Amino acid sequence: MAMKNLFADRMKNIPRSFVREILKVTEDPEIISFAGGLPHPESFPVEEIEAATTKVLKEEGDKILQYSTTEGYRPLRDYIAKRYATNGLKVDSADVLITNGSQQCLDLVGKVFINKNDRIAVERPTYLAAIQAFSLYEPRFKSVPLNEEGVDPEVLDDLIRKFDVKFFYAITSFQNPTGITYSRKIRKEIADILRDSQIMFVEDNPYGEIRFMGENLPPVKSYLPESILFGSFSKIVSPGMRLGWIVAPPEVMDKLVIVKQASDLHSNYFTQRVVYQYFKDNNVDEHIEKIRKRYRRQRDLMVDCIEDYFPTDVEITRPEGGMFLWVTLPKNMSSLELFEHALKEKVAFVPGEAFYVDDPQKNTLRLNFSNSEEEKIKEGIKRLGKTIEKLITCD
Numbered sequence: 282m283a284m285k286n287l288f289a290d291r292m293k294n295i296p297r298s299f300v301r302e303i304l305k306v307t308e309d310p311e312i313i314s315f316a317g318g319l320p321h322p323e324s325f326p327v328e329e330i331e332a333a334t335t336k337v338l339k340e341e342g343d344k345i346l347q348y349s350t351t352e353g354y355r356p357l358r359d360y361i362a363k364r365y366a367t368n369g370l371k372v373d374s375a376d377v378l379i380t381n382g383s384q385q386c387l388d389l390v391g392k393v394f395i396n397k398n399d400r401i402a403v404e405r406p407t408y409l410a411a412i413q414a415f416s417l418y419e420p421r422f423k424s425v426p427l428n429e430e431g432v433d434p435e436v437l438d439d440l441i442r443k444f445d446v447k448f449f450y451a452i453t454s455f456q457n458p459t460g461i462t463y464s465r466k467i468r469k470e471i472a473d474i475l476r477d478s479q480i481m482f483v484e485d486n487p488y489g490e491i492r493f494m495g496e497n498l499p500p501v502k503s504y505l506p507e508s509i510l511f512g513s514f515s516k517i518v519s520p521g522m523r524l525g526w527i528v529a530p531p532e533v534m535d536k537l538v539i540v541k542q543a544s545d546l547h548s549n550y551f552t553q554r555v556v557y558q559y560f561k562d563n564n565v566d567e568h569i570e571k572i573r574k575r576y577r578r579q580r581d582l583m584v585d586c587i588e589d590y591f592p593t594d595v596e597i598t599r600p601e602g603g604m605f606l607w608v609t610l611p612k613n614m615s616s617l618e619l620f621e622h623a624l625k626e627k628v629a630f631v632p633g634e635a636f637y638v639d640d641p642q643k644n645t646l647r648l649n650f651s652n653s654e655e656e657k658i659k660e661g662i663k664r665l666g667k668t669i670e671k672l673i674t675c676d
């Protein structure tokens with residue numbers, strides 16, 4: 282049967298996830314892959330999760346296998362609100378909605394806010410799967426370039442004066458893909474610009490807890506309470522459990538709960554209970570500290586190896602946390618071309634093109650430093666450096 286004409290219009294321009302296609306290529310165990318966005322397997326508290334699972338099943342098995350509320354398990358929402366409070370952000374737990382990872386937050390926000398052809402603003406470059414999630418609602422994207430300290434508030438201001446933008450989506454700490462973190466000054470200025478506008482600020486912060494150097498910074502939401510903030514347990518406990526959350530003002534929360542209910546009734550109640558039990562019985566800060574130390578080591582090693590093995594006209598970001606760094610090759614180089622050559626040397630990364638909503642900067646690429654063992658980081662960066670050298674001398 283020819284199915285082409287059966288599909289909804291919104292499916293016409295949705296590319297298959299580029300990263301998924303790339304990850305398929307990199308499944309070969311011989312390839313050293315800096316392409317994925319995976320936490321290190323040793324960052325998973327396996328035994329503690331086993332103990333928490335046994336405990337909740339034994340004590341309340343009849344309850345935790347039941348349906349539950351759309352908003353999520355109340356004590357878990359309270360826990361999230363309390364954790365924000367210790368970091369200086371006042372959040373009412375009624376304003377927290379548990380989701381299937383922060384990925385679902387993107388979809389829910391898209392559904393609640395975007396009409397076809399609405400304009401939305403994103404960073405340049407931005408998180409690939411956010412482009413995909415929002416694209417399903419057929420917006421017109423506007424992009425705001427990222428600099429070392431975040432986006433330039435003047436450029437954002439200009440954009441929102443010129444165009445009727447529904448919301449600005451930004452990943453303010455250890456951004457995916459660049460590793461860039463917004464400075465305190467920029468956070469305040471963005472809040473000042475958006476405070477009296479009709480534009481929603483949507484802040485995605487899945488990496489915020491993985492700061493391994495520098496000063497902790499408050500989310501923009503602490504300067505702009507009416508904004509939306511996403512969070513996730515993926516990088517501090519487990520991505521496979523698929524648990525995240527949205528903090529939103531009551532008016533927005535009403536709508537989010539409706540679309541969440543229509544979508545899946547509620548997030549996995551069993552894993553909510555297990556994660557909550559895990560938090561109750563363990564010191565998660567100690568656990569996070571271990572992750573930070575590991576990622577810092579791996580990040581330092583990757584940066585050192587890049588300094589040793591990459592040509593000097595290659596530029597990189599030096600993230601203070603998170604899982605990625607961003608590479609800018611000499612102007613005329615294409616990271617897609619480099620990708621093909623690198624695969625032959627059995628090393629992989631994500632070419633930067635995938636992260637742009639307009640006019641991609643072709644000489645950029647993303648490297649993940651959280652998932653690889655140290656030996657692999659050394660060897661992979663060495664091979665990549667050689668491949669870059671070769672391509673430069675060929676030109």
Ligand SMILES: Cc1ncc(COP(=O)(O)O)c(C=O)c1O
Nearest residue numbers: 318382383384408457513515525
């Ligand atoms: C910026 C950003 N947002 C959202 C997500 C989705 O994460 P999760 O759904 O696992 O919370 C990711 C995952 O890599 C991400 O980098």
